[in-house]
Amino acid sequence: MNWYVVIPSALALLLVIRGAGSLRAGHAPSGQRRRVARPALQGWGQLAIGAAMALQACAQLTDGVAARAALGGTTFLGLIAGGVLLTMARVPRRNR
Structure with missing residues (x-):
């Protein structure tokens, strides 16, 4: 069993469960x-990071170099988007 596939999959499952619970x-x-x-x-941010971690685990199982590069780039963008959402969750909403 390859740990570089199991650990991102477990983290993805944990983050998706926590994100869905927050939502x-x-x-x-x-x-x-x-x-x-x-x-x-925060729930959407955790879901985005969980999806990115799941894509990272799937990228390790693909054979093509182009497919791995595409999934790696998508993973990177998902992690950045999730981080931005988590940061925005800590900032209070402006009064309108």
Whole structure:
């Protein structure tokens, strides 16, 4: 069993479960409640990072160099997008 496939898959599953829980329940997990101002954005950010980690695990199983490069680039963009969403979740919403 290759650990470079198992570990990203396990992390992806954990992040997708936590992201879906944040979106469904409408609040952040207990360890992050004080720091998160917008839990829905945090849920979407965790889902984006989880999807990127799943793509990383899938990229290790492909044979083509072009396919690996495309999945690697998509993984990188997914991680950046998830990080941006997690950062935006900590910033309080402006009063309108």
